[in-house]
Amino acid sequence: MAIITLNNMEFHAYHGCMEHERKLGNTFTVTVSMKLDTSEAGESDRLEDTLNYQLVYDAVKTEMDRPVNLIEHLAQNILQRLTHSFPQVETFTVRISKHNPPLGGKVDNVTIELSN
Numbered sequence: 619m620a621i622i623t624l625n626n627m628e629f630h631a632y633h634g635c636m637e638h639e640r641k642l643g644n645t646f647t648v649t650v651s652m653k654l655d656t657s658e659a660g661e662s663d664r665l666e667d668t669l670n671y672q673l674v675y676d677a678v679k680t681e682m683d684r685p686v687n688l689i690e691h692l693a694q695n696i697l698q699r700l701t702h703s704f705p706q707v708e709t710f711t712v713r714i715s716k717h718n719p720p721l722g723g724k725v726d727n728v729t730i731e732l733s734n
Contacts (some may be wrong), residue, residue, distance in 0.1 A: 619708065620656040624674060625649050629637065632685040633692055636703055636708040636720060640685060647727075648678055653709045669704060677703050689714050693732045710734055 627650075632643045652669065659668035681696045697712045715727040 651711040
């Protein structure tokens, strides 16, 4: 088994409960780790024998483009989409950070991490 990770995919998105978050947007980073068998690809050196990372990125981007109130809901949506779209992956871990959250003070980010 191997773990493949797409680290810190950055998106400008419009998630949040406050009106200004929905209007102005914010920066989010998403990291997705995937546990899967890569032994066939290791032998063949062929893309079709492994997971195409572009398709994973595209699935994450689709969910990031759909505004929601809570990053908890967003993380669940991404995890469900990935789980259904890539059955060859044994487990996923999705980590989402919302940068500069509107909390009334300086906070670099708030992060949620979900796994299946």
